[in-house]
Amino acid sequence: MVLSMTAVHRHPVGRWLIWSLFFVGSLLPLGWITLQAVQQKLGADPAQVIVTFLGIWALRYLWVTLAVTPLRRLFGMGWLQRYRRMLGLYALFYASLHLLAVATFILGWRPDLLLRELTERPYIIVGFTAWVLLLPLGITSTQGWQRRLGKRWKTLHWLIYPIALLVLLHFAWLIRAGYLEVLIYTLILAFLLGYRLYLKGR
Amino acid sequence: KLEAATASTEFSTAEKLTPFEHVTSYNNFYEFGLGKSDPKAYAQGLRTDPWSVEVSGAVHKPGRYHLEDLLKGVDLEERIYRLRCVEAWSMVIPWVGFPLASLLKRFEPTGSSRYVAFTTLHDPEQMPGQRSRFGTIDWPYVEGLRMDEAMHPLTILAVGVYGSALPSQNGAPLRLVVPWKYGFKSIKSIVRIHLAEQMPPTSWNRTAPQEYGFYANVNPAVDHPRWSQSTERRLPSSLFSPNIIDTQPFNGYSEQVAHLYSGMDLNKWY
Numbered sequence: 001m002v003l004s005m006t007a008v009h010r011h012p013v014g015r016w017l018i019w020s021l022f023f024v025g026s027l028l029p030l031g032w033i034t035l036q037a038v039q040q041k042l043g044a045d046p047a048q049v050i051v052t053f054l055g056i057w058a059l060r061y062l063w064v065t066l067a068v069t070p071l072r073r074l075f076g077m078g079w080l081q082r083y084r085r086m087l088g089l090y091a092l093f094y095a096s097l098h099l100l101a102v103a104t105f106i107l108g109w110r111p112d113l114l115l116r117e118l119t120e121r122p123y124i125i126v127g128f129t130a131w132v133l134l135l136p137l138g139i140t141s142t143q144g145w146q147r148r149l150g151k152r153w154k155t156l157h158w159l160i161y162p163i164a165l166l167v168l169l170h171f172a173w174l175i176r177a178g179y180l181e182v183l184i185y186t187l188i189l190a191f192l193l194g195y196r197l198y199l200k201g202r
Numbered sequence: 203k204l205e206a207a208t209a210s211t212e213f214s215t216a217e218k219l220t221p222f223e224h225v226t227s228y229n230n231f232y233e234f235g236l237g238k239s240d241p242k243a244y245a246q247g248l249r250t251d252p253w254s255v256e257v258s259g260a261v262h263k264p265g266r267y268h269l270e271d272l273l274k275g276v277d278l279e280e281r282i283y284r285l286r287c288v289e290a291w292s293m294v295i296p297w298v299g300f301p302l303a304s305l306l307k308r309f310e311p312t313g314s315s316r317y318v319a320f321t322t323l324h325d326p327e328q329m330p331g332q333r334s335r336f337g338t339i340d341w342p343y344v345e346g347l348r349m350d351e352a353m354h355p356l357t358i359l360a361v362g363v364y365g366s367a368l369p370s371q372n373g374a375p376l377r378l379v380v381p382w383k384y385g386f387k388s389i390k391s392i393v394r395i396h397l398a399e400q401m402p403p404t405s406w407n408r409t410a411p412q413e414y415g416f417y418a419n420v421n422p423a424v425d426h427p428r429w430s431q432s433t434e435r436r437l438p439s440s441l442f443s444p445n446i447i448d449t450q451p452f453n454g455y456s457e458q459v460a461h462l463y464s465g466m467d468l469n470k471w472y
Contacts, residue, residue, distance in 0.1 A: 045437055105439075177338045
């Protein structure tokens with residue numbers, strides 16, 4: 001028996017199940033890294049491992065959020081739309097934890113170091129800017145704000161595109177050697193953004 | 203296990219050692235991959251015996267020497283050195299080795315030799331990182347020192363760590379250790395030593411000349427273009443009290459080496 005996702009969503013229990021799956025599933029990366037940290041399995045520099053891990057998951061959630069529209073259009077996965085807000089909020093969630101981990105585990109909340117990093121390091125300025133821009137998108141992601149902002153809501157949330165580019169730049173900028181991973185994420189983003197341009201031009 | 207090495211108190215620091223486990227599992231050795239745990243995972247098959255070193259250039263006794271012959275009659279010493287990575291973390295490591303100067307003298311450098319160039323093994327079959335097409339380093343890895351730096355008593359060739367032979371991931375069977383320079387100068391798994399008249403090319407300088415100079419002396423006053431060098435995190439660091447310490451000029455070895463660079467603009471010769 002093939003059970004389509006659309007059919008599952010017709011039933012409230014089905015909707016609840018899929019929602020829970022998305023919600024809990026998205027907490028798995030956090031759970032995994034926490035467990036590794038508690039068991040002291042992260043090696044000599046756990047701070048760096050945690051920071052990198054949270055950062056890459058923030059990027060992945062951002063990319064997945066941006067993938068909803070193409071997946072919907074190309075594969076008829078219309079049901080995905082209802083989870084887009086949750087995915088975007090998880091991008092903000094992991095980005096915030098990433099930032100918190102940098103401040104706590106790498107810089108130890110030392111004011112002089114925080115100030116120095118935020119004012120002198122181009123890749124940190126770029127990454128921090130992306131987070132600052134993402135914050136209002138998270139806050140205004142509710143239906144209430146959507147109603148209140150009306151047309152301006154769409155304009156505001158268009159920011160997701162420059163944010164994605166800033167995130168990519170932030171990621172590429174801190175590499176010392178070996179660009180394969182950055183290349184893969186760049187190609188995926190190029191497709192996700194290119195597909196929208198294609199839709200617009202049609 | 204290595205022959206009981208004499209401990210050098212003159213050149214060793216009394217700081218707390220970075221545990222063996224971390225010294226041997228947290229490595230930058232891009233020949234085996236870009237991740238810090240890759241070298242330990244992928245270097246175990248490295249054949250370090252037999253091993254030979256080619257000695258060439260401005261010397262009276264060039265040739266290909268077996269490692270055993272190079273080590274015959276050499277007094278191994280333990281040297282506990284700080285290691286400061288250019289990525290702003292650091293360790294304290296008990297190396298086992300001998301002064302590079304004592305080895306170089308045996309090859310009888312000619313009067314025209316002004317630099318020493320080193321080359322790491324190039325063997326993509328054994329070194330998966332050398333097979334990657336997305337790296338930015340041209341293999342083999344090369345490094346170099348000015349003659350006075352090479353002859354300095356702090357500069358050693360290491361064959362061991364923590365009283366035992368070097369694990370492959372730490373640059374077995376023979377590596378350079380120059381404690382007052384960023385870690386990437388301390389080239390691993392050396393197969394060639396060349397005495398040169400001209401300043402030799404160095405791998406990181408070729409990859410990103412604006413970020414990595416030939417000298418690469420640890421210097422808190424000159425930032426890496428993308429991050430600060432004024433502090434470092436001494437590993438292992440614990441999560442809620444990151445071990446942040448101030449970076450010392452020449453990694454704390456100023457007294458011994460600062461004179462080598464007197465009159466040089468260290469902002470220019472970074």
